[in-house]
Amino acid sequence: MHPPLSGEVALVSGGSRGIGAAIALHLAAAGADVALTYRSSAEKAKRVSEGCRAYGVRSSAYRSDVRSRSDVRGMLDEVTRELGRPSLLIHNAGVAGNSLFFQDVTGEEYDRVMDTHVRGAYHLIQEVLPDMVSRRFGRIILLSSIWGESGGAGEVLYSAAKGAINAMARSLAKETAPSGITVNAVAPGAIRTDMLNEQLSDAEKEELAGRIPSGRLGEPEDVAAMIGWLCRREAGYVTGQVIHVNGGWYP
Numbered sequence: 001m002h003p004p005l006s007g008e009v010a011l012v013s014g015g016s017r018g019i020g021a022a023i024a025l026h027l028a029a030a031g032a033d034v035a036l037t038y039r040s041s042a043e044k045a046k047r048v049s050e051g052c053r054a055y056g057v058r059s060s061a062y063r064s065d066v067r068s069r070s071d072v073r074g075m076l077d078e079v080t081r082e083l084g085r086p087s088l089l090i091h092n093a094g095v096a097g098n099s100l101f102f103q104d105v106t107g108e109e110y111d112r113v114m115d116t117h118v119r120g121a122y123h124l125i126q127e128v129l130p131d132m133v134s135r136r137f138g139r140i141i142l143l144s145s146i147w148g149e150s151g152g153a154g155e156v157l158y159s160a161a162k163g164a165i166n167a168m169a170r171s172l173a174k175e176t177a178p179s180g181i182t183v184n185a186v187a188p189g190a191i192r193t194d195m196l197n198e199q200l201s202d203a204e205k206e207e208l209a210g211r212i213p214s215g216r217l218g219e220p221e222d223v224a225a226m227i228g229w230l231c232r233r234e235a236g237y238v239t240g241q242v243i244h245v246n247g248g249w250y251p
């Protein structure tokens, strides 16, 4: 039997670390060829693509800042030449908010957070969508967050960006369903990555784990497993959803 994603080409933004690296490896293990992007962690990205190739698929890492349209376009040209047009897009690249109360948020901070999450999604989707439409198949998965639904004090900007991602997934799903393309957002809770480490001390993480019904923080692989399933052909009737991967934790 073929692996479930053989024949697919996946594009994972922010695949050098954390959740994105786990997604890239999971999709490769399921048989997809994997293009992963990074902003500055070239060595880490290279190691992840080597890990992907160990599953017998093709994989490369590409430097591309999702905030820049020309970066994204140049990266897509290279991916297309080397691996083919992506049939699976996972916009995972993200940055943490910096826990400022809203009145202290600067224009620079606004651009950093909104451009990475929301403009990044806009750039990537516009570049891959026309080919998905003409092939009448595609999977678009946008990384959201529990904060996009619950909101968080000191996280207004990050929550607003993820709320926009949720609305984008729900709306775009309606536009693309007739073309056989599904669009979903996956909203992790608290996942053990650099991003969480930047925000919480070890004692705070332990305290948080105690408040999560599953009794632990999430691992990047918990999120990757859901994304792997959404990429499958059999997931074609699931679209326009915000799917939570959070151990039952709603702050």
Ligand code: NDP
Pocket (backbone or CB within 6 Å): 013, 014, 015, 016, 017, 018, 019, 020, 037, 038, 039, 040, 041, 042, 064, 065, 066, 067, 091, 092, 093, 094, 095, 096, 116, 143, 144, 145, 146, 187, 188, 189, 190, 191, 192, 193, 194, 195, 196
């Ligand atoms: P990490 O901080 O561990 O990794 C972030 C990744 O995004 C890196 O690969 C980084 O590249 C890349 N990246 C950041 N900015 C850009 C950019 N402008 N252009 C291209 N790539 C960029 O984050 P996580 O793995 O924790 O988070 C992944 C996603 O999941 C994010 O969207 C985040 O908001 C979301 N999320 C995470 C949660 C958590 O608890 N960890 C909870 C809820 C949602 P480089 O290595 O080169 O810097």
